[in-house]
Amino acid sequence: MDHTSQASAAALSRPLTGRDELTLDPGSPWAALDMVARLAPGMDVQALDVTTADRLVAQLYGQLYGDVCDCRTRCVVCGEAFGFELSLRTLIEMQDRERPRPDFADGSWSWTDGRRVRAPRIADLTLTPEALLERLVISGGACDAAVLAFLERAAPILTLDLAARCPHCGTDQEVRFDLARYLIQRLAGERPFLLREVHLIAARYGWSFAEILDLSRDDRRALAGLIAAEPALASRRAAS
């Protein structure tokens, strides 16, 4: 299985619900992966390589918000805030163009010097740095800086330094983008809307909290939008 079919074989199998949103712990470094694991029951997330897992986070972002990330940062020179937009599709295409195809069915690569290396898996990320490095070279030698540089290209994730120019003072600088963090912060920022939507639906239909939390996020938001529009509709009818 090459990297393209590996990534496309992994997919989220159900939409996000309010129950998922309520379990979100924005302080946890594993929050995005926990969300992926909830939405892909039966998939062994711990066994996924980091790229495949990260692309599932991108898939979730795409389902919720589309392709574009609106990032905000602060200039390292003048201190002014500025924003920039990123297209996840463009970033992923750029990374995929740079990725060498694996040489073995398990997704690992063979080097001309005889070393056989593989991408880190999610389960590896809790190891000590030394133990992690040992795992990355399956045979033929030790892990070194060259292997790590190769793996950065061969097993990319959407946590990366991007070139940006401050619109206030014109300074070029590197800005850190971390998709998993960005997604979780954006979702966590919407918690007040979740409670308001639950309130509107419960007050209008008399459904229980549990029933409303089991609605998909899209259905919940659509129903809450209809309910919120009712007073305006009613007053328009009364006026005509």
Ligand SMILES: [Zn+2]
């Ligand atoms: Zn600046």
